[in-house]
Amino acid sequence: MSIYKVKRTHLKNLKDGGIKEVIENIRIPGKDYENVIKSSREEKGLGRGKLAKASGIEEKYITKIEKSGKYPPNRNEFFGKLEEVLGVALLDKMGPVTEKDGWYHTSYGLLSRLSVKMLDKGMIEVEHEMEMSTDMKEAAVAIRANNQFLEGITGYTAKERSKLMKKKVTKD
Numbered sequence: 001m002s003i004y005k006v007k008r009t010h011l012k013n014l015k016d017g018g019i020k021e022v023i024e025n026i027r028i029p030g031k032d033y034e035n036v037i038k039s040s041r042e043e044k045g046l047g048r049g050k051l052a053k054a055s056g057i058e059e060k061y062i063t064k065i066e067k068s069g070k071y072p073p074n075r076n077e078f079f080g081k082l083e084e085v086l087g088v089a090l091l092d093k094m095g096p097v098t099e100k101d102g103w104y105h106t107s108y109g110l111l112s113r114l115s116v117k118m119l120d121k122g123m124i125e126v127e128h129e130m131e132m133s134t135d136m137k138e139a140a141v142a143i144r145a146n147n148q149f150l151e152g153i154t155g156y157t158a159k160e161r162s163k164l165m166k167k168k169v170t171k172d
Helices: 030-038 048-055 082-090 136-154 158-171
Strands: 003-013 019-029 062-071 098-100 103-108 111-118 124-131
Touching: 103 136, 111 136, 124 136, 136 158
Parallel strands: none
Antiparallel strands: 003 019, 003 062, 062 124, 098 103, 103 111, 111 124
């Protein structure tokens, strides 16, 4: 199951009279977050207002959403060729791919970070951070790019990945 991390920023008064900006990471289970998003598809900002209510955070403090999930690849030819797949999937649409500690990182538009790592048993772990935006077109482009990227890596469409995750959750 995936975990969404919401970054919350706020100002904190210091003992010496100064003010400091504090950034907190708040973890929300994927199932709770999905319900919030599903019920707020029409709202600008991809459900940021309802996410704020559900997590007890003021909307203005939600600055970034990070998601991570693990996916089984569909195609065997991707196993030893992650760099090639990343290069092909990302060259025309996303920024340059960098590798650090086994993670491959890139970015695109509102997706400030998109990272992939091969795990044991043919699993792929994907993490991404998305900047919040009230422009629905920008957000839709970023989400579409993320879905195309995941489809290129795993061989599954967004609908198929959703079915796999639901199947896995009900199995466990």
